Amino acid sequence: MLDNFGYFWEVVLKGLPYTVYATLGGIAITIVLSVIAGLALLSGSRTVRFISRIYVEGFRGTSELVQLFWIALALPILIGFQLVPLWAGILVLGLNHGAYGAEVVRGAVQSVPKAQVEGAVALNFTPAQRMRRVILPQAFIETLPPFNNLFIQLLKSTALLALVSVPEMTKQAEELRPIFGGQVGVIYLIILVLYFALSVVITFVMRLLERAAARRLGRRPVKHDTLSDPLAGMPVGGSALGGKP
Amino acid sequence: MSSIDATEEPEVGAEATDDSANVMIQFDGVVKQFGDNVVLRELDFSVSPGEFVTLIGPSGSGKTTILRLLMTLEKVNGGTIQVDGEYLSHMYRGDKLVPADEKHLTKVRKRIGMVFQQFNLFPNMNVLQNITEAPIRVLGLPKSDAEERAKDLLDMVGLGEKVTAHPTQLSGGQQQRVAIARALAMRPDVLLLDEVTSALDPELVAGVLNVLKEIASTTDITFLCVTHEMGFAKDVSDRVLMFDQGQIIEDASPDKLFTEPEHERTREFLHAVIDRA
Numbered sequence: 001m002l003d004n005f006g007y008f009w010e011v012v013l014k015g016l017p018y019t020v021y022a023t024l025g026g027i028a029i030t031i032v033l034s035v036i037a038g039l040a041l042l043s044g045s046r047t048v049r050f051i052s053r054i055y056v057e058g059f060r061g062t063s064e065l066v067q068l069f070w071i072a073l074a075l076p077i078l079i080g081f082q083l084v085p086l087w088a089g090i091l092v093l094g095l096n097h098g099a100y101g102a103e104v105v106r107g108a109v110q111s112v113p114k115a116q117v118e119g120a121v122a123l124n125f126t127p128a129q130r131m132r133r134v135i136l137p138q139a140f141i142e143t144l145p146p147f148n149n150l151f152i153q154l155l156k157s158t159a160l161l162a163l164v165s166v167p168e169m170t171k172q173a174e175e176l177r178p179i180f181g182g183q184v185g186v187i188y189l190i191i192l193v194l195y196f197a198l199s200v201v202i203t204f205v206m207r208l209l210e211r212a213a214a215r216r217l218g219r220r221p222v223k224h225d226t227l228s229d230p231l232a233g234m235p236v237g238g239s240a241l242g243g244k245p
Numbered sequence: 246m247s248s249i250d251a252t253e254e255p256e257v258g259a260e261a262t263d264d265s266a267n268v269m270i271q272f273d274g275v276v277k278q279f280g281d282n283v284v285l286r287e288l289d290f291s292v293s294p295g296e297f298v299t300l301i302g303p304s305g306s307g308k309t310t311i312l313r314l315l316m317t318l319e320k321v322n323g324g325t326i327q328v329d330g331e332y333l334s335h336m337y338r339g340d341k342l343v344p345a346d347e348k349h350l351t352k353v354r355k356r357i358g359m360v361f362q363q364f365n366l367f368p369n370m371n372v373l374q375n376i377t378e379a380p381i382r383v384l385g386l387p388k389s390d391a392e393e394r395a396k397d398l399l400d401m402v403g404l405g406e407k408v409t410a411h412p413t414q415l416s417g418g419q420q421q422r423v424a425i426a427r428a429l430a431m432r433p434d435v436l437l438l439d440e441v442t443s444a445l446d447p448e449l450v451a452g453v454l455n456v457l458k459e460i461a462s463t464t465d466i467t468f469l470c471v472t473h474e475m476g477f478a479k480d481v482s483d484r485v486l487m488f489d490q491g492q493i494i495e496d497a498s499p500d501k502l503f504t505e506p507e508h509e510r511t512r513e514f515l516h517a518v519i520d521r522a
Binding site: 121 | 347358
């Protein structure tokens with residue numbers, strides 16, 4: 001049963017870089033779009049709010065898979081320009097998760113107490129300075145837990161890229177299936193474990209950021225129980241789940 | 246000047262009132278309402294440069310609203326406010342007086358500073374940065390100058406050793422003294438004090454009030470102060486205004502107002518406040 005385990009690892013691991021690229025690229029676009037669209041949702045201008053709202057509702061309210069097919073398959077026919085499938089995938093992941101992230105940023109900005117804004121007004125900061133120097137640094141920490149969720153969802157959505165022939169992990173596993181049909185259990189177990197390991201890495205980084213942000217705001221670090229605390233829970237030498245094959 | 250309705254344009258040409266040289270703050274027929282609740286009804290009063298004026302009165306009488314209007318945290322519904330002869334709530338567009346825009350507000354607001362009940366220090370900055378951020382970003386001071394001045398101010402409020410501390414590491418009284426230093430770092434002509442000791446533990450109140458007394462006696466800043474500390478008000482004020490239901494019902498020197506108030510309402514209020522203390 002496990003005869004081909006080493007081979008499966010080898011094939012699936014070839015897809016890992018693509019999964020990582022798609023995740024990191026998607027996260028980068030997500031962050032940029034979340035901040036822009038999130039602040040636009042709070043704009044004084046109705047037009048700006050309206051445009052941002054259309055973006056958010058449009059990408060949040062339609063299927064990610066269909067969006068992917070649109071950009072990777074339909075758009076080239078319409079405009080005669082073919083994006084590299086990986087780039088098309090990154091773009092869709094970013095556009096889609098940026099729509100969710102916009103609401104995260106909007107909520108975080110609104111969670112900063114009004115008194116902080118008034119303190120900044122009393123010092124005669126311009127509206128832009130209030131946002132950059134006072135509000136955003138305090139809103140940042142509030143975005144981290146929901147962004148952690150969002151980034152993990154984005155990671156898992158990279159599997160969709162298999163459907164436009166990006167050779168990421170899921171696509172690699174799919175390539176094995178017709179040949180090793182009897183061992184699909186093992187093949188899919190390997191990619192499940194790899195997705196989980198990547199999501200643990202995301203959570204670990206986000207928790208580190210959360211601690212650093214809490215320290216900067218003079219708050220005590222958020223206490224986590226040892227089971228979920230990445231610092232206490234991450235074994236140093238690798239584990240059954242996240243360790244080396 | 247006659248009172249002004251919210252829909253009516255204020256009289257043009259009133260920029261230089263006769264005694265503008267001796268008026269730092271001028272309220273003319275100021276109306277402020279929140280929904281149906283009228284907080285200020287056609288309020289007129291003025292404050293001279295360097296004067297220390299304390300506003301007293303029951304809660305909800307509109308005292309804090311006056312400070313918030315001056316700090317441009319609220320907008321008037323009617324009437325005008327001038328600071329040193331310049332409109333705060335309005336501005337000229339051509340020769341028409343219209344509600345002030347953000348640019349105008351930024352220009353006139355720089356003369357005014359405010360200390361808040363809850364301090365409102367920025368938790369994303371340490372003590373020194375709280376004080377230097379606005380002088381550097383808003384006034385354009387070189388960082389070294391701003392820091393030097395901030396340290397002098399911290400010495401003055403007795404917190405010279407807390408330069409690198411974080412606001413959350415300080416007691417309420419210390420935070421409030423940092424907030425006072427922060428407001429002074431902007432070199433305001435007018436300083437608004439909004440119940441600055443109300444959120445403090447009783448043993449920390451004196452330290453803050455002493456700092457304020459010191460500043461009031463050594464600078465020519467104009468003070469407008471809302472407080473329930475009657476002893477402090479009596480000590481430092483040049484004038485005390487008793488408010489009730491959005492109007493001034495008594496305007497007198499502290500000696501007169503605290504010892505022989507004219508109005509029954511003032512007497513009742515002072516009794517209530519002093520009994521509580």
